[in-house]
Amino acid sequence: MATKTQTQKEPEKKILSVKDQGFWSRLAHRRIRLLRLSVQISSFIILNAGIFGVARTFIPLPISQPTGAPFSIVWGGFEAIEYALTNSILPFFALGVFMISAVLVGRAGCGWVCPMGLYQRSVGAIPTKKAKISKPDNKDLNGIGGFLMALFLLLAFGIGFMNLTNLGNAFIRMPYTPFDPSATLFGSIFYYSKFGNSPPGVGMDFIGDVFSLYTFMFIFRIVIFFLVTLLVMYVPQGYCRWFCPTGALMGYFSKNSILGISRDPVRCTNCGDCETACPMGVPILDYSHKKVTDSMCTNCGDCIDACNYNAINFSLNF
Amino acid sequence: MNIRHRFSNLIIISIALLFFALAWNTEELDGLKEIADLNTENFIRWLEAYISGFPKPW
Numbered sequence: 001m002a003t004k005t006q007t008q009k010e011p012e013k014k015i016l017s018v019k020d021q022g023f024w025s026r027l028a029h030r031r032i033r034l035l036r037l038s039v040q041i042s043s044f045i046i047l048n049a050g051i052f053g054v055a056r057t058f059i060p061l062p063i064s065q066p067t068g069a070p071f072s073i074v075w076g077g078f079e080a081i082e083y084a085l086t087n088s089i090l091p092f093f094a095l096g097v098f099m100i101s102a103v104l105v106g107r108a109g110c111g112w113v114c115p116m117g118l119y120q121r122s123v124g125a126i127p128t129k130k131a132k133i134s135k136p137d138n139k140d141l142n143g144i145g146g147f148l149m150a151l152f153l154l155l156a157f158g159i160g161f162m163n164l165t166n167l168g169n170a171f172i173r174m175p176y177t178p179f180d181p182s183a184t185l186f187g188s189i190f191y192y193s194k195f196g197n198s199p200p201g202v203g204m205d206f207i208g209d210v211f212s213l214y215t216f217m218f219i220f221r222i223v224i225f226f227l228v229t230l231l232v233m234y235v236p237q238g239y240c241r242w243f244c245p246t247g248a249l250m251g252y253f254s255k256n257s258i259l260g261i262s263r264d265p266v267r268c269t270n271c272g273d274c275e276t277a278c279p280m281g282v283p284i285l286d287y288s289h290k291k292v293t294d295s296m297c298t299n300c301g302d303c304i305d306a307c308n309y310n311a312i313n314f315s316l317n318f
Numbered sequence: 319m320n321i322r323h324r325f326s327n328l329i330i331i332s333i334a335l336l337f338f339a340l341a342w343n344t345e346e347l348d349g350l351k352e353i354a355d356l357n358t359e360n361f362i363r364w365l366e367a368y369i370s371g372f373p374k375p376w
């Protein structure tokens with residue numbers, strides 16, 4: 001009788017299940033989250049190293065870092081593509097950066113480096129009742145980002161074509177930037193608070209001092225930024241999930257990335273904790289255990305922290 | 319990771335490398351560098367204006 005009870009105990013599960021087992025176990029369940037937070041904060045400082053006098057570089061990164069941010073030392077990848085297109089140049093270099101990084105590390109830039117990702121993570125930490133989004137809705141809404149990406153690239157191409165054929169000279173070089181909450185947060189708010197509606201060198205205040213076009217654009221940007229902030233308060237990483245064109249572009253190349261997430265089919269109990277923890281709402285269990293091939297997965301690792309059975313981890317897939 | 323995935327990754331990487339090679343001969347890099355320099359200059363100008371108070375930026 002006693003032997004039977006012992007065998008029923010399923011020792012492996014007991015040992016591995018570390019829920020409510022004290023400080024160190026709980027820390028172990030946050031190890032990747034903490035590591036990611038420190039990488040995100042360090043990246044934010046490095047990306048804005050202009051504040052320490054570092055000069056800007058021409059390097060485009062596949063993240064939503066606004067090129068025009070006062071201390072930014074890199075190009076936001078999507079802005080670099082738009083900028084080349086509106087200047088009637090094919091954006092080979094920037095696209096190449098997107099493709100190579102997506103194949104090698106997937107959307108890890110989103111999960112670990114992007115400052116807008118960090119902002120959303122911080123806002124998401126505000127304790128609100130998070131909205132429940134069904135898996136199909138999440139996938140459908142994810143299409144908006146792809147649509148925005150195509151729309152703005154087409155627009156940029158059109159502007160470039162107009163410039164090339166002397167049909168007109170549109171002055172806007174990065175058409176998505178006025179809508180980009182990241183550009184508002186890290187650029188516009190700084191400039192507007194420092195220089196008001198007459199920033200030196202911009203020259204857009206031709207309507208008048210009281211309510212210039214610049215002011216109008218600023219209010220427009222703030223409204224979008226406010227709406228996005230509201231969204232991410234209730235839907236974790238809501239902007240990344242559904243709207244960001246940079247993330248959407250990365251998603252096209254990152255599905256079969258070398259760095260990815262895989263499950264151990266022996267240890268996994270299909271409990272679903274990993275799916276619940278995933279900030280992007282990726283339906284992890286719908287994918288083969290070999291790799292989560294979802295265009296939304298940012299390789300953030302939150303699912304690894306959430307698993308009580310050590311059944312899910314980063315993997316290299318060659 | 320099956321052979322199809324490996325193959326598609328290989329194609330994406332080859333295209334990206336081809337793109338890098340093509341970028342060498344276009345004005346894209348020059349443009350990106352130019353704006354980077356311009357932004358640095360602009361920022362230094364703004365910073366100086368901000369520090370010296372002329373032209374009055376606030």
Ligand code: SF4
Binds near residue numbers: 110116241246248
């Ligand atoms: S999807 Fe999110 S994390 Fe990725 S680039 Fe866009 S804002 Fe940044």
Ligand code: SF4
Binds near residue numbers: 269270
């Ligand atoms: S991988 Fe996910 S479903 Fe499987 S045991 Fe871990 S948390 Fe549960």
Ligand code: SF4
Binds near residue numbers: 279292298299
């Ligand atoms: S599947 Fe895991 S690594 Fe991918 S986004 Fe979700 S929590 Fe992050």
